[in-house]
Amino acid sequence: MAEIERVGEVIEASTTDFVAQCYELYEIPPLGSLVKTRDSSVELYGIVYNATTTSLEPHRRPIARGKDETAEEEIYRSSPQLTKLLRSEFGALVVGHKKDNKLYHHLPPQPARIHSFVHLCSPQEVKEFGQSLDFLNILLNASLPVASEELVSASLRQMSQAHPDPRAFLVAAGKELAILLSGNLNQLKAILGRIKQ
Amino acid sequence: MSERLGIVVSGSLNKGVEVKLDSSASIEDMAVGRFVTIEGAKRRFFGMITDVSLGVTDQKLSLTPPDTTDPFIAEVLAGTSTFGTLHVSPTLVISGDATTMLEGPQPVKTVPSHFSVVKQATQQDVELVFGTEDEKRFFIGTPLDMETKVCLDLEELVKRSNGVFGKSGTGKTFLARLLLIGMLQKGAAVNLVFDMHSEYGWESRDERRRKVKALKQLFPSKVAVFTLDEEGSRRRKVSTDFVVRIGYDEIEPADIALLRQTLNLTELAVEAVYQLTRKFGRSWLEDTLGITSAEELPEDLNIHESTLQNLQRGLATLKRLPFLVASAPDNTVKRILEYLDAGTNVILEFGRYTDIAAYILVANLLTRRIHARYREATEKAMGEDAAPPRPLVITIEEAHRFLNPEVAGQTIFGTIAREMRKYNVTLLVIDQRPSGIDSEVMSQMGTKLTCLLDNERDVDGVLAGVINKNEFKSVLSKLESKQQALIFGHAVPMPVVVRTREYGSAESYKGFAPESQAEEDIEKLWE
Structure with missing residues (x-):
């Protein structure tokens, strides 16, 4: 099995979501991608719903530095300390877990632990996770800073890439959404508009 | 192989059951009069599609229809937000209890339970119901879209x-x-x-x-x-x-009564026929036509001139039929x-x-x-x-x-x-x-x-x-x-x-x- 890409470390956790800091500035997993973090016995699966890049110290805001530079890259080259003074973080919504090699599409009994490593899931894992579309309900019902139709469509687009027939996967997911959103036609239309190929 | 069509969602014994079509089954392939089987939990039912209709989960869909020119959206909505329903009237129970096993299909006395699977009837099902041609069953035709024989x-x-x-x-x-x-x-x-x-x-x-x-x-x-x-x-x-030749003497008053409308006879004329038969016996038709006026009628017959004329006109029509002869x-x-x-x-x-x-x-x-x-x-x-x-x-x-x-x-x-x-x-x-x-x-x-x-x-x-x-x-x-x-x-x-x-x-x-x-x-x- 190929080495799974490690993208960060948990720095904040709750039952429903966790926040991880990236090891490298700007190396954030894409919106809607499936990540996982290991606990001793349980593997937690999360979907990236939000990402931020901020100053290390909350009270010191970055200042504009590029007035005399010709290209943006020059700023980082002339002030190499910047990559250490800034940090990228992402939030992931917990959508399922794996225990004793069995996948559950509901919340784990315990939240993630601080300093657990966060990995990007391999296409194989994404495909396996996408067998059941129950996580859509969690995504739709979570109150997040990102509009749920954006998150749902982003995650489905991501997931469809791992499937041999992305269109068939999206149609199946669309049908599931049509049932979940039977009373909310506008939201359904918004999501379908974003995932259609 | 039988093709799955959908599931039972509601209904009653009197009015038949409603079946929600699966998204894989196209409503345009359905036809009234086609046979289906319903796989109940304990019994198998046999019925006929009697109506086909369209449904939506959200009324807004029919007011502001989505952009269905996009095949993706059309495919997603088909069978979920928009769906077809079949009205099926179950008529027979074809298996599942002792009586049907011993005596063949029985009339229904109940309906299949919720979400029973509805399938297209197979050749075997239809044969089971309508029998095969034998010494007392006659093959009259085939059901719609099937090659099975329906036997009377x-x-x-x-x-x-x-x-x-x-x-x-x-x-x-x-x-x-x-x-x-x-x-x-x-x-x-x-x-x-x-x-x-x-x-x-x-x-x-x-x-x-x-x-x-x-x-x-x-x-x-x-x-x-x-x-x-x-x-x-x-x-x-x-x-x-x-x-075939029919003699005048074989015609009886009841035959004339039946022809009243066709020959344009009055009620009285038909009544007169009965009187005339009593009087003249079997030769009444020829005798009646031989009378030229009401005065020639025997005394005891109470028949009016106009009635006689009406009757004679009608009888003359009959007499013109070449297969009627004086005596067969x-x-x-x-x-x-x-x-x-x-x-x-x-x-x-x-x-x-x-x-x-x-x-x-x-x-x-x-x-x-x-x-x-x-x-x-x-x-x-x-x-x-x-x-x-x-x-x-x-x-x-x-x-x-x-x-x-x-x-x-x-x-x-x-x-x-x-x-x-x-x-x-x-x-x-x-x-x-x-x-x-x-x-x-x-x-x-x-x-x-x-x-x-x-x-x-x-x-x-x-x-x-x-x-x-x-x-x-x-x-x-x-x-x-x-x-x-x-x-x-x-x-x-x-x-x-x-x-x-x-x-x-x-x-x-x-x-x-x-x-x-x-x-x-x-x-x-x-x-």
Whole structure:
């Protein structure tokens, strides 16, 4: 099995979501991608719903530095300390877990632990996770800073890439959404508009 | 393999069940009249699609339709937010309990549980319900979109009077001829056919003007053709077995009463006939026509001049019919009965006398006497514990002329239709205006075979007394105008729409009467 890409470390956790800091500035997993973090016995699966890049110290805001530079890259080259003074973080919504090699599409009994490593899931894992579309309900019902139709469509687009027939996967997911959103036609239309190929 | 169509979502025994179509099943592939099976938890149900409709989960969808030009959105919405529903009326339980295992399909007494899977009926299911062709079942046609045979139980069929209905040109004659062939083939009954348009005896033509063989050609040894119009038969090169002549003395007052409307007679004129018969006896018709004025009438007859004139005008019309003679050389009724007793079927061709007055007169006159003889024979058989006479089926066309509410009480046909099988005589009624037939007669019919009918009153007439009438209405009015018929009643376990069996090709004749084909082959050798 190929080495799974490690993208960060948990720095904040709750039952429903966790926040991880990236090891490298700007190396954030894409919106809607499936990540996982290991606990001793349980593997937690999360979907990236939000990402931020901020100053290390909350009270010191970055200042504009590029007035005399010709290209943006020059700023980082002339002030190499910047990559250490800034940090990228992402939030992931917990959508399922794996225990004793069995996948559950509901919340784990315990939240993630601080300093657990966060990995990007391999296409194989994404495909396996996408067998059941129950996580859509969690995504739709979570109150997040990102509009749920954006998150749902982003995650489905991501997931469809791992499937041999992305269109068939999206149609199946669309049908599931049509049932979940039977009373909310506008939201359904918004999501379908974003995932259609 | 049976194809899954959807699941049961609601319904009742009275009104049938609603089935939500799966997204994989296209609503455009469904058709009313098609058979489905419903896999209940304990029992398997057999039913027919009686309606197809469209549904949406959210009313907003119908107000602001989504962009369905996009195939992706159309595919997602199909079967989820927008879906098709089928209305299915379950009619039989085909497996699952002890009775059905022992005795075959049983009528339904309950409905399948929620979310039972609905599938297209397979060939085996249909065979299980409609049986296979054997010595008492006759293959009448195939269900829509299927190759399975739908078989009529002819033993059940001939026990009661039956009807073939349909608009003009929808294939009534072909259907009736098929039924007659079935009865001949299985020997279920002997037939007497009053063949108004000479279509059943030797040959007739289909809608493309091609010649098709009729009964005598298919079953030469079992059919005798009688004719009223000897000349016409000869011109058509039909070999006839007997030329029917009817003597004036054979006409009775009841025959005239039936012809009242056709001959435009008054009530008083009919009344006068009874008086005249009492006075003159069997020669009343000639005697009455011989009277030139009311003064010549015997003293004790109370008949007014105008009534006499009215009656004489009507009788003169009858007398002009060439097959009516002063005294018949042979007794037609006796001859017919001889043939029937021997198991030979009799077809009476009217040739050029397609006039309704001639038809009513002859059919009624002969049937009354034949029925009386059958009645005697049956009663005698009952008294002596002997075998009753062979079941007789009398076929009449334009039946509403005999069985309309005004005359059904008086004519022999009304009596036969009501008495049913007590005397082993039943009717096969062919008609295009079923609404004109007395409802009491209609309700006594065992099996009805109806082609397309679109007049509301006719549809009501045929379906009177049928459970789930409205569902069948939609089926009946959607029949194709050719070769399709709805069959319901005693001879089939459940109402069924069939594409009637092919008639007219050499292949089809072989299926009807294998022996006639062999004879034909021999004939061809001589040509």
